[in-house]
Amino acid sequence: MKIAIIDYGAGNIQSIKFAIKRLGYEAILTKNIETIRGADKVIFPGVGEASSAMMKLIDSGLHTLIPSLTQPVLGICLGMQLMCKFSEEGKTQGLGIFEVDVVRFPGTLKVPQIGWNTINQLQTPLFSEIAENEYMYLVHSFYAALCPSTIATVTYGFPYSAALQVDNFYGVQFHPEKSSDAGIQLLSNFLKL
Numbered sequence: 001m002k003i004a005i006i007d008y009g010a011g012n013i014q015s016i017k018f019a020i021k022r023l024g025y026e027a028i029l030t031k032n033i034e035t036i037r038g039a040d041k042v043i044f045p046g047v048g049e050a051s052s053a054m055m056k057l058i059d060s061g062l063h064t065l066i067p068s069l070t071q072p073v074l075g076i077c078l079g080m081q082l083m084c085k086f087s088e089e090g091k092t093q094g095l096g097i098f099e100v101d102v103v104r105f106p107g108t109l110k111v112p113q114i115g116w117n118t119i120n121q122l123q124t125p126l127f128s129e130i131a132e133n134e135y136m137y138l139v140h141s142f143y144a145a146l147c148p149s150t151i152a153t154v155t156y157g158f159p160y161s162a163a164l165q166v167d168n169f170y171g172v173q174f175h176p177e178k179s180s181d182a183g184i185q186l187l188s189n190f191l192k193l
Contacts, residue, residue, distance in 0.1 A: 001191065003027040004039035008060055010053035010078065011045030012177070019177040023188050031060050040071055041191055046078025050102070051090025053078055067095050072193040073169050080164060080171030081142060089142050098164045098171060100147040109157045111141040119162045119174070123151040126163065126170055128189045134182045136162070136174035143173065
């Protein structure tokens, strides 16, 4: 199986690559459009600030490639947020895959949210063999609201989208590569889609 991790200078890609290796697979770190298009599975990570990350995608032409992919694609953290319509962070137009905006947590909550939190209302085979109220690791100041694409929720002050899905596109707000056995199970599930 060919697994491509999109390397556009805004991701914690090594930890994802190691997590994939623990599952017995090799992943390629790449920003080559043909390599990504030819992969069986694509992982779109992201750490950092939305507008600068989107500029890197635009500079490399990946902003038009990613929405056109037909194989399973998994956006992680900022990767998921960039797959949404719009982010308040840097007033950034997203890729528009998920019909929801990304907004900042209200001032009443400590931001960023850092640490372990439980995920609920798990749907789709992405969460196969993962229990309700399982803990996942999150680090973020912006969130996607609940919407028709929500396939898992998390609560920090109020419930919001822990995961989204439209067609072959999946996104998780948490970091599966840092989320112990449950996170590894999710990556394994994704590779079996």
